[in-house]
Amino acid sequence: xxxxxxxxxxxxxxxxxxxxxxxxxxxxxxxxxxxxxxxxxxxxxxxxxxxxxxxxxxxxxxxxxxxxxxxxxxxxxxxxxxxxxxxxxxxxxxxxxxxxxxxxxxxxxxxxxxxxxxxxxxxxxxxxxxxxxxxxxxxxxxxxxxxxxxxxxxxxxxxxxxxxxxxxxxxxxxxxxxxxxxxxxxxxxxxxxxxxxxxxxxxxxxxxxxxxxxxxxxxxxxxxxxxxxxxxxxxxxxxxxxxxxxxxxxxxxxxxxxxxxxxxxxxxxxxxxxxxxxxxxxxxxxxxxxxxxxxxxxxxxxxxxxxxxxxxxxxxxxxxxxxxxxxxxxxxxxxxxxxxxxxxxxxxxxxxxxxxxxxxxxxxxxxxxxxxxxxxxxxxxxxxxxxxxxxxxxxxxxxxxxxxxxxxxxxxxxxxxxxxxxxxxxxxxxxxxxxxxxxxxxxxxxxxxxxxxxxxxxxxxxxxxxxxxxxxxxxxxxxxxxxxxxxxxxxxxxxxxxxxxxx
Numbered sequence: 164x165x166x167x168x169x170x171x172x173x174x175x176x177x178x179x180x181x182x183x184x185x186x187x188x189x190x191x192x193x194x195x196x197x198x199x200x201x202x203x204x205x206x207x208x209x210x211x212x213x214x215x216x217x218x219x220x221x222x223x224x225x226x227x228x229x230x231x232x233x234x235x236x237x238x239x240x241x242x243x244x245x246x247x248x249x250x251x252x253x254x255x256x257x258x259x260x261x262x263x264x265x266x267x268x269x270x271x272x273x274x275x276x277x278x279x280x281x282x283x284x285x286x287x288x289x290x291x292x293x294x295x296x297x298x299x300x301x302x303x304x305x306x307x308x309x310x311x312x313x314x315x316x317x318x319x320x321x322x323x324x325x326x327x328x329x330x331x332x333x334x335x336x337x338x339x340x341x342x343x344x345x346x347x348x349x350x351x352x353x354x355x356x357x358x359x360x361x362x363x364x365x366x367x368x369x370x371x372x373x374x375x376x377x378x379x380x381x382x383x384x385x386x387x388x389x390x391x392x393x394x395x396x397x398x399x400x401x402x403x404x405x406x407x408x409x410x411x412x413x414x415x416x417x418x419x420x421x422x423x424x425x426x427x428x429x430x431x432x433x434x435x436x437x438x439x440x441x442x443x444x445x446x447x448x449x450x451x452x453x454x455x456x457x458x459x460x461x462x463x464x465x466x467x468x469x470x471x472x473x474x475x476x477x478x479x480x481x482x483x484x485x486x487x488x489x490x491x492x493x494x495x496x497x498x499x500x501x502x503x504x505x506x507x508x509x510x511x512x513x514x515x516x517x518x519x520x521x522x523x524x525x526x527x528x529x530x531x532x533x534x535x536x537x538x539x540x541x542x543x544x545x546x547x548x549x550x551x552x553x554x555x556x557x558x559x560x561x562x563x564x565x566x567x568x569x570x571x572x573x574x575x576x577x578x579x580x581x582x583x584x585x586x587x588x589x590x591x592x593x594x595x596x597x598x599x600x601x602x603x604x605x606x607x608x609x610x611x612x613x614x615x616x617x618x619x620x621x622x623x624x625x626x627x628x629x630x631x632x633x634x635x636x637x638x639x640x641x642x643x644x645x646x647x648x649x650x651x652x653x654x655x656x657x658x659x660x661x662x663x664x665x666x
Contacts, residue, residue, distance in 0.1 A: 174622050175225075175647040176232050179640045183229055190225040197225055229646075233657040236644045237451075237615060242583040244448050247598075248462040248469065251590025251618060252650040253430075255438045265432050265439075266466070269555060270322035273393040276425050277304045277319065277326060285421040288428060301418040302411075308389060310411055311399050318388035397422070398556040427550060430464070431529055434471035441472035443655040445520060448587075449478075454515035455500065457481070461523045461575050463595065465552050467530060467544055469522055482522040483571070484541045492531075492539040494570035497521055523571045525598070526559070527552035539567050560597045576601055582611035587658075589617050589650045592627070599629035606641055613642040617654050621645040 172191075176183040182193055190197040198221055253266025261268065267275075279285060283306075286298045305316045305328045319326040404416050436442065449458045460469055473480045483497055484490035501516035524531075529544035531551035539551055553562045563572050579586065579601065586602070593599040593616075605612055616633065623630070637643050648654040 173647070174645075176229055176644065177621070177637065178232075178236065178644045179637050181232055183225070183232060185225070188221075190221055190228075192228060197221065197228065230657055230659075233615070233644075233646060234659060236613070237585055237587070237658065239585075239613070240583075241451070241585040241613070242456055243459070243578070243581050243585070244452055245459045245461060245578050245584060245586045246444065246448065247586065247588040247591050247602075248460060248464060248650075249589065249591030250464060251592070252441075252462075253432075253464055253466055253468055254590065254649070255651050256619075256649070262438070265435075267429055268322075269393055272426060272429050273321045273391055274324065275429055276393070276422050277321060277391075279425055280304050280307075280418065280421060285417075285424070287420070287424050299417040299421060300414055301421050302414055304391075307400065307415070307418055308391075308396070310415065311403050312387075314387055316387055316389050319391050320389065321391045394555045394557055394559075397554055398558050401556060401558070423549075423554060426554060427465070427529060427552075430466045431544060432466065432468075434468050434475065436475065438651060439468060439472065440651050440655050441468050442476045443660050444589075444650060444658070445469075445473060445478060446476060447655055447658050447660050449518065449520065454517045454519075457500070457519050457521050459521040459523070459578055461525060461578070463526045463591070463598070464524075465527060465529050465550070467528070470530075473520060473522075476518075478518045478520055479516070480520055480522050482524065482541070483567070490541040492541075492567045494567065494574060497523075497574055523575055525553075525563075525568065525571050525575065527568070537566075559595065563597060572597075572601075576605075579605035579612060580609055582609065584609070584612050586612060586614045587617065588614070589654055591616075592618070593629040593633065594627050596629065603629065603632060603636075606636065606643065613644075615644050615646060617646040617648045617650075619647070619649045621647045 172184050172186045174182060174184045182191075184191045250266060250268070254268070255262040255265040261271065263271070280301055280303050283301055283303055284298055285301050287296055302310065305319060305326075308316050308319070317328050319328065400415070400419055400422075404412075404419055407415075434441070445458065445460075452458060462469060470480055470482070479501065481496055481499070483492055483494050485493055485496065501519055502513040503516070505512050505514055527550065528541075529550050529552070530541050530546075532540050532542050532546060532548040533551055534540055542548075544550075551567075553559050553568065562568055575598075578584070586605075588602075591598075593602075602614070606614060614633075626634070633643055634645070637645075646654070646657060648657055
C-alpha cells in the first residue's frame with residue numbers, strides 16, 4: 164500500500180475538509196496528532212512500559228474517528244443508495260497476500276493464462292459435464308504474441324514477474340530480484356547472432372547505410388521484451404481472429420477459446436461466508452433505505468458472489484431477468500417493485516416487500532447464455548454454452564452499446580442522475596474510462612450525488628487519470644470522500660456494521 168513519499172504518511176480518509184492519516188505509530192487529524200489521554204492520570208504516553216498498550220489505545224481511538232467520519236458522510240437520510248462493486252471486492256487478503264482460491268487481480272489471471280498455455284494443449288475444464296470436455300491444440304502465449312506482432316519475443320513481463328522464453332518456445336519464470344542477471348545471461352546467449360549481423364553489416368557497408376540501419380532495427384524488433392497487458396492483448400487477438408485467415412487460424416481461435424475458459428474458471432469461485440462480507444454490505448445499506456427504495460448494486464464482475472450472498476440471507480434479487488422457468492432478460496423489470504395490496508376502510512395502500520435489491524451486471528455474468536433467437540437467458544453458471552460476458556479488452560467501450568449491456572449502462576446512468584443519492588464504490592480502480600467518466604459527469608451535474616470511494620490504497624504511487632481527477636475534484640469542494648478499506652476487511656465496520664453483521 165502506497166504512502167506519501169515525502170513524509171511516509173498513509174491516508175485513511177479524506178474529504179474537502181478532513182484528512183485522517185497515520186505516520187509510523189502516530190495518528191493525525193488534519194495534521195494534528197491524535198492521542199487518547201487517560202482522564203484519571205492525564206497520561207500523555209510517557210511511560211515506556213505501557214507503550215504497546217497506549218499505541219493500541221491510540222489505534223482504537225483513530226478507528227473511532229474513522230467510523231465517525233464515514234458516518235457523518237453517509238448518514239444524511241439519502242433516498243437512494245447505489246454500490247459499485249469492482250474486481251477488488253472479490254479479493255481476499257491473508258496477511259497482505261492475496262488468497263488464490265478467490266478473486267484475482269488482472270495480472271494474476273494473466274499469469275494463469277501464461278502457465279496454462281505453456282504446453283500448447285488445453286483441456287476446456289470449465290464445463291462440469293465430462294462428455295462436453297475436450298482437449299484443444301493452442302499456441303503458447305509468446306507464440307501468439309509473436310504471430311500478432313510479427314516479431315520474436317524473448318521475455319514477457321507480467322506484473323513484477325519475468326518469463327524468459329527460449330527458442331523452443333518454453334519459458335522460465337524469474338522473480339523481479341533476478342531480472343538483471345537473467346537479462347544479462349540471455350543477452351550473452353543471443354550475442355553471437357547479434358554480433359554476426361553487426362559484423363556482416365560492417366562488411367557490407369558500401370555506402371548504403373540506410374539498408375544497414377534497417378537491418379539493425381529489424382534485429383532489435385525480433386528479440387523483444389514485452390510488458391504484458393491482458394486487456395490490450397485480448398483486443399489484438401480478437402481482432403486478429405476476426406480479420407486474418409491463414410494456416411494458424413484454427414489454433415489461434417482455439418487459443419482464444421482457451422483464454423476465455425481460463426478467465427471463466429478463475430472467477431467461478433463459490434461464496435464463503437467465512438471470508439466474504441457481501442451479506443453484511445447488503446444488510447447494512449438496505450436498512451438505511453425505505454422498502455420502497457431498493458438498494459441498487461452495480462458490478463463489473465462476472466462472478467455470482469452478490470447473488471449467492473443475497474440468497475444466503477433470503478434477499479430477492481431483481482437482475483433484469485423474468486421470474487419464469489427460463490429467466491429471460493427484460494430491463495423493464497428494474498422499474499418494478501414487489502408489493503402487496505392492503506384494503507382499508509379509509510384508504511388503499513401497497514406494502515412493499517422488504518429485503519429486495521436491484522443488481523446490474525454491466526459486463527455480463529457467468530450465468531448468462533444466448534439462445535438460438537439471440538435472447539439472453541440466465542442459467543446455472545456451469546451450464547453448457549458460451550457465457551455472455553465482456554471479456555477484458557480495450558474494446559469494452561464499444562461492447563457497452565450492444566444488447567443487453569446498453570440497457571444496463573443506461574439504467575446505471577439513470578441511477579446516478581437521481582437526486583439525494585449516495586454512491587459507494589468498493590474495489591473499483593476507475594481504470595475503466597467509460598464507467599469512470601459516467602460517474603465524474605454525474606458528480607458535475609447532479610448536486611444531490613455524494614460519492615464514497617473505498618479501496619485498499621487511496622493514494623497510489625501512479626494513479627490513473629480518473630483517480631487524479633476525482634482527487635482534484637475534492638479540492639473544488641465536490642461531495643467526494645476517499646476511504647482506505649476493502650469490502651472483505653473493514654469497510655462494513657466503517658459503514659456501521661455491528662458484530663453480528665460482520666459476515
